[in-house]
Amino acid sequence: MSERQQQDVVVVGNGAVGASIAFELCRRGFGVTRVGRSDRPYAASRAAGAMLGCFGEVTTSLLESDHGRAKLDMDHQARRYWEQWDGDLSDSSGDDASLFTAKGTFVLLNTMGSAPVDSGNMHAIESALGEYEEPYEAIDPEELDWLAPNDLSRSLKGLWIPGEHAVDSHRLLAKLDQALVRRGGQVVDGQVRRLVLTGGRVTGVELESGDVLSAGHVIVAAGAQSLTLLDGLEDDVRRRIPPMVSGYGVSALVETEDRALPSSVIRTPNRAFACGLHCVPRADGVLYLGATNIISREPRRFAAVGDLQFLLGCAVDQLHTNLAEASLLSVQVGNRPVPADGFPLVGSAGVEGLWLATGTYRDGLHQSPLLARHMASLLEGKGGEYDFLSSFTPVRAPLATGTREQIVRTTVDHMMATGYEHKWNVVSEWPPRIERHLRRYYTATVEELHPRFTPPAELVAAMTDEIHDALTGYYRAWS
Template identity: 25%
Template sequence: MILGDEQRDILIIGGGTMGLAIAIELALRGARPTVLSRQFREAALHAAAGMLAPQAEGLPAGAMWNLCTASRNLYPSWIDKLEQLTGLDAGYWPCGILAPVTDERQRDRPHPMEPDSRWLDASELVNYQPGFAESVLGAWWFPQDGQVNTRNLAKVLVSAARILGVEVIEGITVQRFQQTPQGEITALESDRGRWSAGIYILATGAWAQSLLPLPVTPRKGQMLALKPPGQPLLKHVIFGDQLYLVPRRSGKVVVGATSEDVGFQEGTTVAGLQALLNRATAVIPELASYEVIDTWWGYRPATPDDLPILGQGPAANLYLATGHYRNGILLAPITAKLMANLILHQTGDRHLKAFSWQRFQASSEARV
């Protein structure tokens, strides 16, 4: 069935976190975006744990730190807006994050520290969170970091888009751009016809390279979920070495995640899940008695410098929002805001300059 004959105002390629968040922001400002999605269930949104953790991740001072903290600070109002619109619970929980330390040298934090973040020695830590292994010397406490339940958020984003009249078309694979000799995009070719618009936004995550030679590659992450045998133990997110433990209000604990450069290889593996379980029980031994209730995997869109690609693309009417790697959920509010400002008002922002696709031009040329 050919669907794309009608001219659209704005076409967003990709119906995951970024595509939907940008579409919602544009619609709230009076624009009429259309989202083309290949498979919503493939989006990194479904595989993420939903940590909002610029402090816990130890980001250095600079553009990425500024972008991530700005986005985390937008989260309460962004979630409130979405929940008011949809009547649904997005599962936002500013529960704080603990980063346990087993090596005395890890007590020195080289990255920026917010005023209310602090070190807890073992005697203090037990008051915040009991159950740590004896090898844990203490932990850094980051009260401004938190989490959002990504499965709840997925439902909220889809519902908000529908309520605002965003046309979300599922099951479409965009194959290539059509453009003028001057470089302006005139249409998209897909397996379901030709689509044209005045403005195009690429938000396809780990699949960005299928349309543009951008250095965005899939980084596979395996995850699992645990159910406690009785009352839940964890009250805060635990951010450890190659490990995070994200407790939901229901008591379930999300354990993640591997980081594997294996392309789009599907499935969970014994080695991957065993590594996660070993790390989890080494930090919180009691987790050994929990029941494994779910396992899954997904693909994060990684770039060579682990920074997203945002802003104007290599064509005058093409915009890019991809390559968010581990911080896609965290960066959704600020990405939507900055991209809407740029697209609708041509208003640049100091946050965007460091994330231009042009930083990779020395090694490769991105052409439509």
């Protein structure tokens, strides 16, 4: 075992959040070492469409709680930083290529969703746009140049949000790597085995190779795998931090047959526990396709065939029938970090010298410039920059995403929406019967789990014995 020269900060994780924090700290004068495997095998960032969507991600359930609205404030503030962030990374990396690949976003309501979910979320998006006085306009989907869905999947209405763009996630990660090194930061291609504790505080990390990296501060920003490193902490700290699961997702890069692309993001509202079907133009006829989000206790490295089949089928039916002739260039898999209450874990982890920046679910890449500024401010002793992040400190009691009744209703609505998007063909009297059964089942599930605390709808629907045990252990720590 060898020990390297002590740095001010070790950042564990090299996805968009970890890499952004490392870069921001370095340019503020901190000595920084960033640790993570260069191939980023489980990172959500590599598979992300990188939509800078604040309002396009709004849902009815997001607006039902104060914490959800705080998260919306977080997304709204983060969106303001991207133009400057693009310039800063160009200057620091020496690469002048812009990160932006799409200008503006079309949100479409099509016939494949359900009224409570798709129509409800469309109304929520429009309501939030009005509340924040964000420019938008209603559009006729028939007038969009590139869109050519199957007639049975046609869009009924649409919204144009000119301020919501997209970036190339691969280019972003490459420029963050270059910028950090050019600023004097160190990059370690490896994996952390455990935290090093000395006298009750975290003083570094031990790598799988046996090397020890010493530092005054350790920031864990390793996405869905972040909390595994905390297993060596005292139980009274570890059990009081929300456990996390993985929101596994599959995306694809395709080359269109005629190399024609939309100039903007095209997406549906969030549906069926996922981020809605969406496509994002990249360069040279390459189109990004995404839609899936499946809760898993452990991160996944490879795509399930059925999930890829579903994604591509949705894209052909709902976006452009000629995508059936497109060339499949690559299949990407990412794992979103989903905490037990659905909200980020940002700040001190309850042990001196240890910090967390994870649990961002679908918003990590979008929020990364804001999180970088906030974490740098915390380490400078300034207390952070944003009041709306005060509720998201890692050591916390469960935050509510709504009332128990609202959460059960959301779970049922999204499960039913899953059936409709899979084009189920059932006799007319079955859907209401299925809905009644699901409502009774999920109500019993959450009532058995805890008398007061209720996890978000995604975890209720995905409940396994392992997730159940993780939740009850966390709830017990706060009961």
